[in-house]
Amino acid sequence: HNAYLDDLAYYTHGLLQLQEINNDVNYLEQARQITEYIFKYFFDASDNYCFYSSSEQTDIIVRKKEFYDSAMTAANAVLAENLYKLGAYYQEECWTSTSEKMMVGLNEIVKKHPTSFATWAVLSQNLLIGLNETAVVGDDHLNQLVNISKIYSPFRILMGAATPDEEWPLLMHAKPSSNTYIYLCRNKLCFSPTQKLEDHEGALLASSLF
16 A cells, blocks of 8 residues: 555654654654655655655556645645754755745635645744754753753754764754753854753743744
8 A cells, every 4th residue: 555645744744743752863864764755756846746646656547736724734734844844954955945835835825715724824934933943962961852842832843962963953063061051043043052941941032932
């Protein structure tokens, strides 16, 4: 049985949530692999949206595309959200720009019928505000990640490690230290690192990063 776009998009969305909760980059790697598969077998470069069925599935006469949110969120909307976050995690401009193009293509109809395009409307806000790119580096990063996850911040990606890591853009610019620091950036602008959770939360509030 061939997977459909909603199967893959929802699964990838779940992997991104698990990464934020468990700080396990294996979830990100799985999400990346699935996304690359989607681009290979579902993506239509002519309009930057994906077909519901794979190009490998030959028993379908017409391949359709879904945009409306109904009882289930539109797969293309979930995919666009995934691409925006994965683009930030991996600094993959192709994914970020594709997410933006997908949103731009539906801007007018989303404005006219927001209740039928709720997920697209949320993505529009996310693109406008930007992502809270949060990294925690230090020996106590796991405890701080748990504390940060309790702060309401819907437009966020989150990652932590004991030491700086050149493999991940969120972690590569941290400075080695015996203390644990919280790093916060948005739209390529960064706040001063802090050791205190209340300072991090204050930075979110002061700059309206929610």
